[in-house]
Amino acid sequence: MFARSFLALLLSLLGSTLAGAQNLTVVAAASVRHAMQDIVASYQQQFPDDAIRIIFGASGGLTTQIINGAPFDLFFSADTALPQRLYDEGLTTGKPVVYAEGRLVLWSADLDASTLTLHDLTSPNIRRIAMAQPRTAPYGQRAQEALTNLGLWDVVEEKIVFGENISQAARMAEAGAAEIGLIALSLAVVPPLNDQPFQLIDRDLHAPLTQAFVITRRAASNPIAHRFADFIGTPEVTAILRQHGLHS
Known part of the structure; x- marks a missing residue:
């Protein structure tokens, strides 16, 4: 009887932990693929328990997916106009933040x-x-x-x-x-x-290739999203971006 009760309690606690667990899905322009991989690797040295998935594609296509409800948390665009569009449509937690220039x-x-x-x-x-x-x-x-x-x-x-x-x-x-x-x-x-x-x-x-990111509305209460966004402004990330020809 005790064993069954203990097992039920353990399963309940495990279920609560999994339900409360959060991870992060970052989508980014294909032009920042190598830089973003290095940025995520540097971030996870400091926050090894934060699970991050990265998807790369054309900025316009990723924008369309976000508008259509794709479960993305942060969007790193190759321009500022597309993140601004998402902000104007109420799909982000705040205004676009410039992170680089291509x-x-x-x-x-x-x-x-x-x-x-x-x-x-x-x-x-x-x-x-x-x-x-x-x-x-x-x-x-x-x-x-x-x-x-x-x-x-x-x-x-x-x-x-x-x-x-x-x-x-x-x-x-x-x-x-x-x-x-x-x-x-x-x-x-x-x-x-x-x-x-x-x-x-x-x-x-041509017009500048100023690049910006946004946190999507979906990730408003995701602490990993805000922690990762704050990390983008650090000297480590600035150095990585410069190394990859993306001068912020």
Whole structure:
């Protein structure tokens, strides 16, 4: 009798513990994949009991999922407009917080991209140009802006092959599906792409790639979400972002 009562009590306590347990789902732009993995690793050195899952994708697609009720807690976008949209629609706990600024680069697996400019994309030797889809990815939007501002978009548009997000565009360039890619600096400075030279795109050719994050309304009472958000403002994270070409 005692054994049965003790077992029932133990199961009850275990059930209460599991019911009260919380974890964190972070969704982030594909351009910050490597930086975010390092940030989470650094965070968990300090808070090893906090369970964190990370999902990467195009910022526009992740925004749509949040609007449609996806169970995400923090959203790190590659721009500020999409987090602002979520805030305006009452889907966040507060205003967007800027955490980084990205840069666009020209990168190629076979060419010396450091010697090239956007005007060289008109060359007949370059038959395919990889970039992220402008409809869903801020880096794709900025690449299109830069080409448009130089009067090159209509000239090279038929050469462009689109990746769903910036990581996919980088993989296309790496695999040779395109001779060159317009990709994120944060991807060009880490393996496996960092063995090849790149060319920074003049930031004056497009709107800034200022990047912001928000805590979603779903995570309003999740202490891990607020602890992780506070961690983003620490010197450790600033150093990680700079190391990955995301100057905050």
